[in-house]
Amino acid sequence: MTTFRKAVGTLHLWLGLSTGLVVFIVSLTGAIFTFQDEIRDATQAWRKVEVPAQPTELLLPSRLQAVVEHNHPGLKPAFFMLMGPDRSAVLYTTDKQGTYFATALNPYTGQELGHLDLRKDFFSIIQALHMYLLLPEEIGGTVVGISVLVFVVMLITGIILWWPKRKTDRKRSFTIKWGARWRRVNYDLHNVLGFYAASIALILALTGLMMSFEWVMKSVYFVSNAGQEYPAEKTPPTVDTLQTVAAAPQPVADVLYQQIRRGSPAAKMIFLGLPTSPKQPVYSIAYERALYYYHRDEYYFHPVSGQLLKSIPHSSKSNGQKMADVNYDLHTGQVLGLGGKILAFLGSLISASLPVTGFMVWWGRRKKPKKQRSKAATV
Known part of the structure; x- marks a missing residue:
């Protein structure tokens, strides 16, 4: 083994x-979260509603908000998610401790369909684990971000170590020798599966880093725009308090809501912000497709008058x-529909297996006599 490969191996x-x-x-929770919408739809009947046979307008947000305030007094409205014509509308609220709740309502009748404490919601817990390990967000987010950054280096060094030195090694590098002893099978699982999943894992890691670190997002923005800046699309308006x-x-x-409907009549999903301060503009988004976050029109409103700013x-x-907007759909694979989600799921699952199989390779080599260990290192 060359000095370079030894150094790469030690770093890896x-x-x-x-x-x-x-x-x-992070990888295991990412795999679980990939199909969260499909699993929720299958297990939470309140996410879907029956569309009336006769054309009927959706109730205005204030009517839905009044239902939640009556049924759950003391909760402060935060924002609405209007998910589509055949889906419930969801009002997110907070209590005095800052705990978030989600109340689903039939947007045609105003009937309450479900009420969730998001501290106890399975996928909310999985998401919190995935993003910040259930630690305080600033600390956990930094730990996750640095670890994912290291994982990108691991993928690159792993490819260097995997790369066959001789033509005769190529077939062995692409296949798992299932009939061998378990240590050899484990070694192949780490190397071969790692190679096949590397491109998907790299996309998942880089899109995750865009969420973790602003400098990564800014770098992607800079490269995608060939160095040109567009400050108008990144600078929110201010509210003249005087x-x-x-x-x-x-x-x-x-x-x-009515202005968004006029501005984006084809939108299937709306994130409707609610005023939280007379000094801050209200931010809202209209999405072209329900449960897809790429194609979006963004709006800023005056918190008192409702005027479009x-x-x-x-x-x-x-x-x-646009690269920033498509990032979440890329990260979850849903930019390619069901096939993309399957790829993201498999890529995440294999990524979760790599630390396990890698640890077993290292542990197995530690137990070998020194001569055998040095010989194994050249394989």
């Missing part, structure tokens, strides 16, 4: 041992902003 080993547990947790404005003639949430339609966005 110690980086893997130092971050293996975090990579295992200017006196008239209150909205009807509930602000209704005013915002700024809109950023999808068609006007730069390539860099």
Whole structure:
């Protein structure tokens, strides 16, 4: 083994041992979360509603909000998710401790269909594990981000170590020798599966890093725009607190909703922000497809009057902003539909297996006599 490969192998080993547990947790929870919408639809009947036979307008947000305030007094409205014509509308609220709740309602009748404490929701817990290991968000997010960054280095060094030195080694490098002893099978599982999943795992890791580190997001934005800046699409408007404005003639949430419907009539899903401060604009998003987050029109409104302060339609966005918008759909694989989700699931599952099989390779070599260990290192 050359000095270079020895150095790469040492780097690969110690980086893997130092971050293996975090990579295992993040990858496994990522695999579980991939099909969260499909599993929720199959197990939570309240996510779907029957569309009336006669054309019927959806109830205005204030009507739905009134139902939640009546049924769950003391909760403060945070935002709405209007999921589509055949799906429930969901109002997210918080209590005095900052705990989030989700209340699903029939958007045609206002009937409450379900109420969740998100601290106890399975997929909310999985998501929190995936993003920050159930630690305080700033600490856990940093640990996860650094570990995923190390995982990218691991993928690159792993490919270097896997790369066959001789033509005669190529067939062995692409296949798992199932009939061999378990240590050999484990070695092949680590190397061969790692190679096949490397490209998918790299996409999942890089899109995850875009969520963890602003500098990664800015780098992707810069490269996608060939170095050109578009400050107008990245700078939110400000609310002039010195200017006196008239209150909205009807509930602000209704005013915002109606403007979004006029601006994005084809939108199937809407994130409707609610005023939290008279000094901060209200941010809302209209999505072209339900449960897909790429094609989005963005809106900023005055928190008191409901006046539109700024809109950023999808068609006007730069390539860099579109890359930022598609990031979540890339990360979960759903940008390619069901096939993409299956690839993301398998890539995440294999990524979770790599720290386990890698640890077993290292542990097995530790138990070998020194001569056997040095011989094994050349394989």
